[in-house]
Amino acid sequence: MPPVRFSASQVCVAAACPRILYFDAARARADNAARPAVTRIWRPGDDTVAAGALFHAAADAFHREHRRLFAAKELAALLTSNVNRDALATALLNAFYWECVDREALAAKDGEQQRAFMDVLRNYTTELADVLAHALGSGRPPAEVLDELFADTRRRVDVTFPVGPAGEPVHVTGVLDYVFHDWRSGRDRVLDYKLLPPAAADKFQVGIYALMHHVQHGTQPSAGVLYLHPRRELHELSWDEVRGSRATVFNLLASMREWVKFDESTGRGLKPPGSPDVCSRCRWRHECSRRLGPVNEGTRLTHWTDASADPVRLEVRPPVEDPAPAPLPGGLWLGQVNPGIPATVPLTALPTHVAVVGAAGSGKTWLAKAVAEEAVLAGVAVLAIDPQGDLVQFLRPADPAKLQPAEIERASRFRQTADVRILTPGTDHGTRVSLNPLKLSAGSGEDADDLLATTAAHLVTLAKATGEVESQKTFVFQLLRALTRGPARELTLGEVATALRDPTAAGLDDPDRFVKKAERERLARQLNNLEHGPAARLFTGGQPLDLGRLATPPVEGRVPLSVVYLNALADDAEKQGFVAALAVEVYRWMIASGGSAGRPRLLFYLDEARDYLPAGTAQPPAKKPLLRLFAQGRKYGVACLVCTQSPRSVDYNVFSNCSTKLIGRLESAQDVDRVREWFAPQGPPPGWLGGRVGAAPGSFVGRWPGQPSDTDGVGFQSRKLLTAHEGAWAPDRVATEVAAAK
Ligand code: SF4
Numbered sequence: 001m002p003p004v005r006f007s008a009s010q011v012c013v014a015a016a017c018p019r020i021l022y023f024d025a026a027r028a029r030a031d032n033a034a035r036p037a038v039t040r041i042w043r044p045g046d047d048t049v050a051a052g053a054l055f056h057a058a059a060d061a062f063h064r065e066h067r068r069l070f071a072a073k074e075l076a077a078l079l080t081s082n083v084n085r086d087a088l089a090t091a092l093l094n095a096f097y098w099e100c101v102d103r104e105a106l107a108a109k110d111g112e113q114q115r116a117f118m119d120v121l122r123n124y125t126t127e128l129a130d131v132l133a134h135a136l137g138s139g140r141p142p143a144e145v146l147d148e149l150f151a152d153t154r155r156r157v158d159v160t161f162p163v164g165p166a167g168e169p170v171h172v173t174g175v176l177d178y179v180f181h182d183w184r185s186g187r188d189r190v191l192d193y194k195l196l197p198p199a200a201a202d203k204f205q206v207g208i209y210a211l212m213h214h215v216q217h218g219t220q221p222s223a224g225v226l227y228l229h230p231r232r233e234l235h236e237l238s239w240d241e242v243r244g245s246r247a248t249v250f251n252l253l254a255s256m257r258e259w260v261k262f263d264e265s266t267g268r269g270l271k272p273p274g275s276p277d278v279c280s281r282c283r284w285r286h287e288c289s290r291r292l293g294p295v296n297e298g299t300r301l302t303h304w305t306d307a308s309a310d311p312v313r314l315e316v317r318p319p320v321e322d323p324a325p326a327p328l329p330g331g332l333w334l335g336q337v338n339p340g341i342p343a344t345v346p347l348t349a350l351p352t353h354v355a356v357v358g359a360a361g362s363g364k365t366w367l368a369k370a371v372a373e374e375a376v377l378a379g380v381a382v383l384a385i386d387p388q389g390d391l392v393q394f395l396r397p398a399d400p401a402k403l404q405p406a407e408i409e410r411a412s413r414f415r416q417t418a419d420v421r422i423l424t425p426g427t428d429h430g431t432r433v434s435l436n437p438l439k440l441s442a443g444s445g446e447d448a449d450d451l452l453a454t455t456a457a458h459l460v461t462l463a464k465a466t467g468e469v470e471s472q473k474t475f476v477f478q479l480l481r482a483l484t485r486g487p488a489r490e491l492t493l494g495e496v497a498t499a500l501r502d503p504t505a506a507g508l509d510d511p512d513r514f515v516k517k518a519e520r521e522r523l524a525r526q527l528n529n530l531e532h533g534p535a536a537r538l539f540t541g542g543q544p545l546d547l548g549r550l551a552t553p554p555v556e557g558r559v560p561l562s563v564v565y566l567n568a569l570a571d572d573a574e575k576q577g578f579v580a581a582l583a584v585e586v587y588r589w590m591i592a593s594g595g596s597a598g599r600p601r602l603l604f605y606l607d608e609a610r611d612y613l614p615a616g617t618a619q620p621p622a623k624k625p626l627l628r629l630f631a632q633g634r635k636y637g638v639a640c641l642v643c644t645q646s647p648r649s650v651d652y653n654v655f656s657n658c659s660t661k662l663i664g665r666l667e668s669a670q671d672v673d674r675v676r677e678w679f680a681p682q683g684p685p686p687g688w689l690g691g692r693v694g695a696a697p698g699s700f701v702g703r704w705p706g707q708p709s710d711t712d713g714v715g716f717q718s719r720k721l722l723t724a725h726e727g728a729w730a731p732d733r734v735a736t737e738v739a740a741a742k
Contacts, residue, residue, distance in 0.1 A: 003160050004257045007708060008174025008212070009038045012205045014256050016041055018272035018300070019292060023284045025260040028706075038709050041281055052195050054105055055120055055228075056177070057687030057713060059193070061100040064691070066150035069095045070142075079142035089122075089129035096125055102690045104673065116229055120195055123232035131182060148181050157212040163250040163257075165303050170253040175714065176209050179221065187239065188213075188221040195229045203235055208249055210242045250304040258301065264291055273298025332374035334367060334662070335700070335716040343716035345371075345660060347378050349704040350639040351600045353630065355655045356700075357675060358664025360645050363698040365390050365607060366725055367662060367718045368643045372561070375603045376418045377410075380639070381551045381560045383586065384605040385579060389728035391563045391607060392430075395420050395741050396724035403720055411722040419558040421550070422738050425538055425578045427568040429735040432542025435581045438491045451588050452480045454625055458584050459496065461621045462577055463526035467519045475514035476500075476523075482507040493531050493539060500524035538574060545581065547589030551602055568731040572611070576621045579612055583625035590636035600639040604629065609642045613651040623651070630654050647674040656681050660704035665695040679703070688713040 006014075014021040020039050028036035062069065070076060074091050078084075097103075106117060135145040160171045182189040190213050192206040202225045210223035220239045227233040258270035274295030279285050289295060331344035345354075354371060358364035369391065372382050384391045397415055400408050422430030438455060456476035465472050479499050483491060483506055501524050503511040511520065531539050543549075550562045564582060566575045586604055606612065612622040630640055630653075642658065644650045648670060655661075656678040666672055672689050679685040688701055698718045729737065 003169035003171035004260065005171045005173070006253075006256060007038065008157070008172060008205075008209060009709060010036070011172060011174075011208055011252070011256070012201065013038055013041070014259070015204055015208075015252060016201055017275035017278045017282065018255065018259050018298065019274045019288060019295070020278075020282065020284060021256060022259050022262060022272040022292075023288075026264070036708065037706050039283055040709060041278060054102060054117065054687040055124075055193070055195060057102065057691065058096065058100040059124070059177070060688070060713075061691050062096055063150045065099065066146055069099055070146055079136060079146075081136050081139055083133050083136055085129050085133045088133055089126045092125040092128055092132075093121060096121060102687050104676070105685060105687055108684075116195075119230070120228040123228040124193070124226075127226060127232065127234075131180070150180075157209065157216050159212045159215045161215070161250065161253050163254040163304070165254065165301065168254075168257060170257050172208075172212060172253070174209065174212070176213065179213060179219075182222075185222060188219040190221045190223045192223075192225050194225055194227050196227070197230065198225070198227055198233060198235060203237060204245070207237050207242050207245050210237065210239075211246060211249060214239075214242070244306070247304040247306050251300060251302050254303070255301045270301070271298045273300065332371060332378065333719060334370050334374070335698075335718040337711070337714055337716045343702075343711075345702070345704045346706050347380075347599070349660045349706060350375065350380065350603065351634045351637060352659035352705060353634065353640045353642070353657065354660040354662070354704075355658035355678070356641070356643040356662045356664070357647050357655070357666075358645060358700070359667045359671075361697055362645070362664035362695070363700075363718055364643050364645060364664050366698065366721060367664065367700060368605065368607065368641060369394070369721055369723070369725065370719055371641055372603060372605055373414055373418075373722050375600075375639075376559045376561050377414060379559055380600050380603050381553075382562070382603045382605060383547075383550060383582075384561070384563045385566065385582070385607060386563050387566050387575065387608055387611070389565065389567050389730060389734065390725070391605070392422055392565050392729050392734050392737070393724040393726065394418065394561055394563060395422060395737050398721055398723055398725075403722075407720055407722070414722040417557070417559050418561045419554055420741070421560065421562045422734060423550075423562055423564045424568055424731075424734070425564065425566070426574070427537070427731065428542075429568050429731045430565060430738045433545050433564075434542045435539050435545055435578070438493070438496070449481070451584075451591055452484070453477050454584050454587060454628060456480055458580055458621070458625060459493075459527065460523070461580070462530060463523055465523055465526065467522070468515065471515050472519060472523055475503075475511070475520070478508055478514065479503060479506060490544075493527050497524040497527040500527070538569075538578060545585050547585050547602075548593065551589065565731075565734055567728075568734075576612070580622040580625050583622060583629050586638065587625065587629055587632070590633065590638050599637065601637040603639045603641055604633070605641040607643055609644045609651070609654065610646050610649045613642070613654050615649055615651055627651070627654065630657065647671050647678075652677065660702065662700050662702040663689065663692050664700050665697065666692045668693065686713060 010021055010024070013024070020041070024036040024039050070079065072095065075095055078088050078091055106114060109117070132145070132149065135149065136142060157176065158173045160169045162169050164170070176190055177193050178191040180189060180191070190206060190210040192202065192209065194202055206223040206225050210221045214220055221242070222239050223237040223242055225235045227235070255270065259272040262269040262271055271292060274288060274292070276295050279288070279295065282288070292298070331346050332350070333342050333344050335343045337343050356364050356368045356371070372384060372394070375382055386392055398411055400411070403411060423433045424430040425433050457473045459476055460469060460473045476496070479496070483495070483499055485507070499506040500520050503520070530536070550560060553560060566578065569575050569578065586602070590602070606626070612620065613626055614620065614623070629638065633640055640658070642654060644655070647655070647666070659682065661678060663675060666675065672693060676685040676689055682703070686703060692701065699715050700718065701713060701715045703712065
């Protein structure tokens with residue numbers, strides 16, 4: 001029987017109020033989210049201190065970097081058996097503050113919050129100095145003491161409890177704040193930090209963590225909640241007390257298994273009871289009674305007693321870890337938090353755009369390719385712009401020898417699903433595509449005018465017009481409007497050029513009002529040159545660029561994955577021209593074909609945004625149409641995926657408006673600063689950003705809509721790709737691979 005899975009945060013929420021657990025789970029089901037977003041129960045004081053995330057990120061950095069920090073002169077000199085505790089506390093405070101705290105994020109908080117945060121740091125480092133001095137005083141070698149204090153890798157707990165009435169399993173995962181061997185008590189100790197005044201639920205929560213830690217590692221730990229603000233206070237549970245709570249914990253877990261399955265429409269199942277004490281601080285209070293009846297209605301399972309919760313039960317082992325876990329339904333599986341724990345972004349996050357950022361060699365393109373593969377598996381067509389030759393490799397399956405059995409099965413499903421098409425503008429290395437004729441049918445009204453205005457601006461830019469450029473754009477817009485009046489039709493560049501020379505014949509009276517005759521003539525000549533001059537190969541031969549065709553599956557069950565390979569084009573001007581035209585065509589298609597927000601129908605993937613969406617006032621031809629696509633796409637179910645290795649070189653608005661941000665290794669503090677700014681529209685920037693400098697290849701941390709609160713700041717490793725990823729393919733290699741794939 002498969003276990004029902006919960007995070008430790010869900011267990012804590014259920015302990016506070018079972019109905020919150022239920023409402024979170026019901027909402028996740030309705031949103032088709034991979035995991036529920038856990039409702040936070042606010043406490044008085046939350047908003048005044050509000051620095052918990054900052055503190056926890058700094059504490060994580062301290063643990064991660066402890067070897068380097070203790071090798072520094074000031075701290076290294078204090079690692080002696082007769083160390084002065086006050087001096088040690090001061091040195092720890094300095095190292096912690098200067099090396100681990102995101103000081104810029106701290107500076108953004110108000111004065112009271114900053115003072116509170118410094119109190120927390122002092123309390124924390126004083127406690128740390130106390131434990132450390134005690135351990136050093138026992139005469140143990142400093143390196144051993146430091147490793148036992150800071151390098152414990154047993155912080156993740158991942159345990160199955162067979163607690164249902166017939167032994168039905170419940171699986172719980174979570175990450176402990178801190179676990180270490182405390183020489184003062186001679187025991188392993190699980191410690192939870194709180195930056196708020198004490199509450200009874202905190203002890204219960206850390207008791208659950210300690211119980212889980214024992215089940216997984218056999219440690220029999222004591223447990224403690226260390227309150228760091230407003231004053232330092234330690235609330236403890238002995239191992240006997242932890243063990244004595246197991247019947248309560250087992251009954252809670254068994255009930256949770258049933259509560260999340262309750263059907264509120266029929267009333268079938270175990271109805272969760274409410275907790276009136278919490279209601280005034282609960283976000284569900286306006287719908288709670290309407291949906292589930294009076295708060296005192298509901299039932300708990302109580303089949304466990306102290307006697308029946310036999311210690312044998314505590315010897316349950318965690319399940320064998322699956323190194324390639326199956327992704328949760330409805331999610332994009334991007335990697336693994338730990339072996340057996342998938343990192344999954346809900347499909348519902350895709351339409352509000354995805355940004356992937358990471359320095360060269362960070363695995364940014366790798367992860368973005370995983371997003372595209374997942375989109376295809378979820379039935380979303382992909383249109384990818386490949387400036388280098390990395391994305392054309394979707395054509396080749398990954399080497400099965402490098403995949404595990406579950407991944408081989410997934411790779412095979414990808415091959416059966418993806419209809420990979422390689423488009424090569426202006427050349428025959430793949431399927432040749434041409435920008436001529438122009439497709440201009442987009443219905444009527446504001447959207448249609450928008451498309452004509454975008455196309456007009458694009459044509460004037462392509463023609464490298466001089467003189468009164470804005471007037472020429474307005475004139476071409478009027479002309480296109482006149483030419484497309486009546487039934488939908490396509491226009492060749494030649495027809496537009498002819499109409500420019502004789503606007504009256506196209507139905508446009510008094511053309512001199514807009515643009516002088518000489519300028520119209522020059523523009524017409526320049527448009528003609530596009531068809532017959534040096535750039536002609538972009539406008540002649542091959543299939544006309546048609547998104548309708550690119551987004552349509554060849555047969556039911558297949559999903560188009562079209563890659564536009566730019567590397568065979570002669571220069572940047574041609575690449576810019578083509579990407580601009582492509583963005584205009586996507587825009588035309590999405591308006592003409594309708595579509596709606598919600599489930600995406602196309603993922604538009606731009607692998608390196610720097611050249612097309614540069615920062616500041618630079619306006620290469622593709623920038624405006626791409627910005628328009630970003631602004632309007634979500635309304636029509638067109639999701640965008642953008643990547644960059646240079647966060648300071650790309651347009652701020654595009655990246656800040658991507659609601660899913662996946663951050664790999666960053667090069668410098670300046671890059672961190674820029675990425676921090678991208679988070680501003682969604683709220684305070686995450687405290688973990690500073691830790692991204694120097695991160696390992698393939699390691700990412702992200703934020704996305706519907707993310708469970710307990711995974712914020714938790715890193716993951718990209719999953720293996722289902723398709724090839726090697727050095728960039730040159731045009732001849734593309735031609736060979738395309739021929740071989742036929
Ligand atoms: S309103 Fe009260 S009973 Fe209902 S979910 Fe919230 S805390 Fe629980």
